[in-house]
Amino acid sequence: MRGRSVTRWGIAQRETVANRRSPLLLPLVAMTAVILALPCHAQTADAVVRARHASDVVMMIGGMTAGDDAVAKPVPIAIQPGDSKSRVAARPLSASAVSRVMALSPLIDEASQLTNVDSALLMAVIDVESQGNPRAVSPKGATGLMQLMPATGARHGASDLFDPRQNIAAGARYLKALIGQFADLPLALAAYNAGEGAVQKYGRQIPPYVETMNYVPRVMARYQWYRNAASSRTAAMVREVSRDARERLMIVGSGIDD
Numbered sequence: 001m002r003g004r005s006v007t008r009w010g011i012a013q014r015e016t017v018a019n020r021r022s023p024l025l026l027p028l029v030a031m032t033a034v035i036l037a038l039p040c041h042a043q044t045a046d047a048v049v050r051a052r053h054a055s056d057v058v059m060m061i062g063g064m065t066a067g068d069d070a071v072a073k074p075v076p077i078a079i080q081p082g083d084s085k086s087r088v089a090a091r092p093l094s095a096s097a098v099s100r101v102m103a104l105s106p107l108i109d110e111a112s113q114l115t116n117v118d119s120a121l122l123m124a125v126i127d128v129e130s131q132g133n134p135r136a137v138s139p140k141g142a143t144g145l146m147q148l149m150p151a152t153g154a155r156h157g158a159s160d161l162f163d164p165r166q167n168i169a170a171g172a173r174y175l176k177a178l179i180g181q182f183a184d185l186p187l188a189l190a191a192y193n194a195g196e197g198a199v200q201k202y203g204r205q206i207p208p209y210v211e212t213m214n215y216v217p218r219v220m221a222r223y224q225w226y227r228n229a230a231s232s233r234t235a236a237m238v239r240e241v242s243r244d245a246r247e248r249l250m251i252v253g254s255g256i257d258d
Helices: 001-054 084-090 095-103 105-115 119-130 150-155 162-182 186-196 194-199 209-256
Strands: 061-062 077-081
Touching: 095 105, 095 119, 105 119, 105 162, 119 162, 119 186, 119 209, 150 162, 162 186, 162 194, 186 194, 186 209
Parallel strands: none
Antiparallel strands: 061 077
């Protein structure tokens, strides 16, 4: 009996001690669990932040609320990495369009000399507007290579917009006037696409029309491409002339007549 009493007393003592310690142990256990979980939680949060940054918007531009030509107010359009709008300027050129545009070089150079507008810029506008098709007509009535409205063409001296020479000359005059008016090529191109009034309406900024916001970088990209092509062509012509000159010099030096 005494042994059992001692045993019960010992158990009771241990339970009492355990009960006294439990209020301290529970917070310690909980704290330890939190501390152990912190690195994992921090790592997870960091991964979320990295993922969020990876998909962040890289550019915000105006958007369109309704209608093709007019908007109630500009709305931001988010352009994310890989978005189709961010690649609009990098679309590949059509080989057939480039061939047609290049074939117009004599007329384009003529208009360029008359208006002092870079021929590469005229090529870029023709490429984007009609892809070099002199019979092109838009649903709104824009006509010919540089897609001029009849009133605009008439204002700049074209009586037949299907005539390539008249169309290019009138388009070059119109573009020159816009460059002079806005003193900024992207704004001039925006006005060429959307109208001078639209550019003025939005505080001499590119109007927030999807078509216009796509149009301006496309023409600028084509402009650079045609400038590079012209430089390459000029360099090739110089090499050809130099080679021909060297050959003629060798023939003259050898005393052989042509």
